[in-house]
Amino acid sequence: MGLFTRRKLAEEKKDESQKIKSSKSLSENIGLVKKYLKDCDDIVYKEFRVGLEQKLEFTLVYTDGMIDRDFIVDSVLGELMIHAREVPPDPPQLKDKLFELVRYGAIPSVEIKEIDNLDDAVLAILTGDVILFMDGIEKLLVIGAKGWPTRGVSEPSTESVIKGPRDGFTETYRFNTALVRRRIRDPKLKLKQMQIGRRSCTDIGIMYIEDIAMESLVEEVQRRLKTIDIDAILESGYIEELIEDNSFSLFPQVKFTERPDKVAAALLEGRVVIMVDNTPFAIIVPVTVTSFFQAAEDYYIRWLPATILRLLRYIAGVVTLIAPATYIAVTAYHPGILPSELVLSIAAAREGVPFPAVIEALIMEITFELLREAGVRLPVLIGGVVGIVGGLVIGQAAVEAGIVSPIMVIIVAVTAIASFSIPDYAFSNAFRLFRFLLIFSAGFLGLYGMILMILLILGHMAKLKSFGVPYLSPFVSFVSSDMKDTVPRLPLFLMRKRPLQTVRDKIRLVNNRHLINQLEADAEASNKRRDNSDKK
Amino acid sequence: MIKNNDIISPYQISMIVIMTMIGASAFHFVHDAVARSGNDGWIVVGIYGLLNIVAAWLLISLNVRFPGKTFPEYIQEIIGVIPGKIVTIIFIAYIAIITAYEVREFTEVAKMFLLPRTPTEIIMLTLILTCVYVVRGGVECVGRIVEITFPLVFIPFFLILLAGITNLELTNIFPLFRDMPNKFINMAPDIPHAFFGIEYLLFYIGFMGKPQKAYKPVTLGLLFVTGFYVLITFIGITAFGADAVPKYIWPLLSYIRDINIPGLFLERLDGVALAIWVITVFTTIITGYFIISYSFSKVIGTKEHKQYVLPMVTVIFYLALQPDGLAQLYDWGNIMFKYVSGVFMYLLPILLLIITVIGKRGGSRNEKA
Structure with missing residues (x-):
């Protein structure tokens, strides 16, 4: 044996x-x-x-x-x-x-x-x-005398913030758990360890807060992790693929993060975090669609700008999904929707373009995706060249050669920028792919096809669940107190309850704002008294 | 993990009521309402809407006697297994026809306003197949999609209606309250058409954990629907005048088409409104479609309904192709909704309720358990 x-x-x-x-x-x-x-x-x-x-x-x-x-x-x-x-x-x-x-x-x-x-x-x-x-x-x-070469704690490169802590996870499991423990000094914060991978024996840690996370959720995570029988776990992506609910969905059903503060926040919301050795990416489950539009910084700046920025992100999500498709549907099928001057200027811009709008959009979108893919893996030194090739050669030259219309270039550019504003990489990937599906359906059946495709996507999201939590919640299975941290980010003192539905200790904050005024009044009163006694 | 499959929340019930009732017919409804009741159409609709709430309560009280059971299950308890199955099959046929009618009606509207050169069959098939995907997800998926699409439809739609507010001429509603009894009687046959969908509750309330909780959401849902019909009828009357409305097939769309706000990015809003309207038609179809496949599986006696969803496409597609054109569709629809719908919406539930109460079924059984 x-x-x-x-x-x-x-x-x-x-x-x-x-x-x-x-x-x-x-x-x-x-x-x-x-x-x-x-x-x-x-x-x-x-x-x-x-x-x-x-x-x-x-x-x-x-x-x-x-x-x-x-x-x-x-x-x-x-x-x-x-x-x-x-x-x-x-x-x-x-x-x-x-x-x-x-x-x-x-x-x-x-x-x-x-x-x-x-x-x-x-x-x-x-x-x-x-x-x-x-x-x-x-x-x-x-x-125990472990001492291999490690990378120091440094700022996470995929989730940088302007305001907020700058420490990020590293490849060493023990450092990572320590970074989280440092943020929550609660004996109820549990860390269950196991080793997965017959050959790699990778350390996996399940972190949760005992009296917040649902027991059934923790058990389910453990049960799913125990089913894994693989030779090696090289990255948390392996774990994701082996435990997620639907492997054939384009939408990510777990959330990765490099930030210990995000992990701590997730734990406090009753989620379970899976830490994996040898990777700086921790897994957060369960997730809903709203968590992919939340950035860590939303909670570190004041609520009003945070809400506006988040709204912007949702708009960006919609734009990146439907902008090219809408252009195709409107120009090819329903030019009557637009004012006549706009129709004329679009028609003038498209004059001489030999392709139908769908092909035009596909050419530009695929070119853009190519540029992006090329840029990701290039060394920084050559990266600038991609920009020049993309911007000048393909953008400008294609327009001047009459292959695509300038409006198409604008649409692709706006779409691209919008897609970068979605904070989560995996989620924006899903949107990138759905964008192409929408382009096809708009080319096939105009606005009607577009709406059908959106309904199909929505239907798919309605079917999805992440560890028993509907993916679209809290928009579905409506709980009004959960809406406070979705599109808007209401002031902290109004978010009295933890947002996830599956928590036990519901109250996260007692609103004591009124005490501040009380204290001021008290201070004033005591000052007066002191003044009086001084006079005496 | 929390496996709450096959449970829908009270909130989702009211969304199901709203999204089922308001469907493709809303465009044509204004025409009917004003043709029958003239300038008082909006008041008559409102009162009939309130009456429908009472009807819905009766329906719920039937459901309350059989908690956790849907129509095909409890009807077998009330009138016996074989008669129950026969009634269920007739019910399925009726809902299939209604669903097909909705598909065809929307297809005709879409063809007229959105896709004049696309073949009818393509529009219909794509719509039905999209529905198939959602219906296969089960009642939970139906509930969620209805819930998420509600704001997507009504927020932009109300904004569009609001945009045309300058086109309204409020004096058109006068004179009020002339010849009311006749107006009520004239409108009566058209009411089942507007409020069809309460019979769907016979099926959906069974998926709620506690049917007693259905009263409030159903009432709220019906109030919304009634308010919506009153609003669009009111808009139709004030925009065109009671005499002119019957001349339009889809007065609401014509009203939206006339909206023209200088400086607005979009010139004609009817395309946009219709694109949004696809969603309500879609939800009307999926709620019916789910009942068809689910009840069918209950009649056959299988646990899952999924495998029947795709074959049902042929039935609905075939039915939807039968009318030769819009005129025939509306003729047949009139017959259907005037003479058949009422039976399923009001007569059947009340009959069942009487049998249940007299025969003391349902409740006593429940006590034993």
Whole structure:
């Protein structure tokens, strides 16, 4: 039986006996470990002797590059090899309590635990822990000394804000959970850990606040995560695809974020957050359509500008979805809707354009998508060239050559800008694709076709659910208090209840605004009193 | 997880009432109302609307006796399994015809104003197939789509109506209250046409957790519908005068077409209004369509209704193709709504209610459980 199968079996049966026990003999243990880790040349076996008489044989095993060498040299090797000699030998005690001495008395590490099987030991070695094998003792010590190269906490590049915290998640799972814990110092904030991926053994953490998130939601998330049986989880996108409700929908049914403040806010709304090791993107579930139009900054600036900006974003969403399609429908099918002067100027601009409006729109939209795709993966230095090619060569030259009309160029440009204003990347991708569907339907049946396609999209959204929550809520299953944080962002003191429907502890804020006036009045009164007493 | 499939909220019930009743016929309704009742049409409509609320209450009180059950389920309890199935099948046929009528009527309007050169069949098929997608999603999906489309339709539509306010001539409504009894009697046959849709409640209230909660939303929904009809009839009368309205087939569209605001980006609003109107027709069709496929599955005795949705397209498509043109469609529609609708909307529920009350069915059964 291989290592993975055994580990899986042990997990399924909750039976530790499946694992291979370590023996008392050091050489036997090391031999077995070496057999497992054959041809893994980055594993280091550091043998050393301890004690005044140098009779105790110890071995440290670790993966090179994944541990903090300084710590091991100072706190493990230094303590055991040098300081242990300074202690006068006390043979009977040593013999009986060698393990306890080392475990509790010798190694000044915060993270130390004992195990008794080689399967866990090998996993720990590959995780970046150091294993201490001692001759004559069955138990093994796992010393936590992880120290691999990491990126420091830096500003998230995909979700930057003007006002707000600048820290973002990194690739290290433990840093990420700490960033969230720092924001919510509540014992009810729970973090359940598990490992997913037969080969990668990636750390996955489920975070939720116990008395806010619905129990059933947390259970459902755990249940879905447990169904995953895959070789490796390289990014949280893997998790998304394996647990989302509808894999064939264009709409994202989970939300990714790099921002710890967003995660904290989601937790406080009763959502569940899934943290994945090796990626700065955490997963938030469940989500509704409104969460994709919310930016972190909405809550850090005053509510009135925030509402207006959010309204702008919704308008941008509509524009990016229907602008080219409307142009096609109106010019090709219903020019009567427009004032005659406008019709004339559009007709004049389109004079000499050899294609119907649909083809014209498709040419320009596809060109734009090409430019965008090319720009995303190019190094910054070449990126500027794409702008020149796009702006000058394709835009201007295409108009001058009479292939597309200038109005079409304007429409595509407006659409593009609008699509960049949707804060969520995955969601704006969905809108990009639906835009093409709308262009086709408008070309086929005019405004009527457009409306049918919009109804189809709406129908699809009405069917969708994200972890049991209707995707279109709170617009459907209408709860008026939930509407306070949708298109408008009302002042905080009015949002007394948590927005998600599936929460237990509903009240998030007690409106004490009236106390401010009260305090002022009190202060004034006390001032007066003091004045009076001064006079006396 | 919270699996609340097959449950609709009270709010969604009132949306279903509104979006079902207000459909393609609203454009033509003004014509009928004014032709029958002249310049008092709007008052007569309003009073009939209030009467319909009472009818709806009777209907709900039937449903309350069978909580959690829809029409095809409880009718078998009231009059027996086989007669129940037969009545259900007749009901299905009736709703299929109404749905087909709506499809065809809208197609004719759309052909006239939006797509003059597109074949009728294409317009109809695309509309029906779009509905199929939503209906397959089940009653929850129907409820949600009705809920989300309501503001999408009525906010822009009221804005458009508001834009033409300068075209109204308020003196056209005078003289008031002349010859009211005759006006009421004349209008009566047209009422089922305007308010068809309350019989749909026989099906939809069964999907509510507590049918007793249906009274308020249904009343609110019907008040909205009544208000809407009063408004458009009033607009028709004041815009054209009671004598001129019957000369238009779709007075409301003509009114919108006449709106011309200097400086407005759009010149003719009827295209826009119609494009928005697609949505209400769509919702009217899906609420009917869902009943057809759902009841059919109940008659056959299967759990799921999904598999019957697509085959039903042929039935509705075939029915919708039968009239030769608009004139024939309206002739047949008149017969249908005057003589048949009333049976299903008022007679049948009241009969069932009487049988239930006398036979003490439903309620007693519920107590045991």
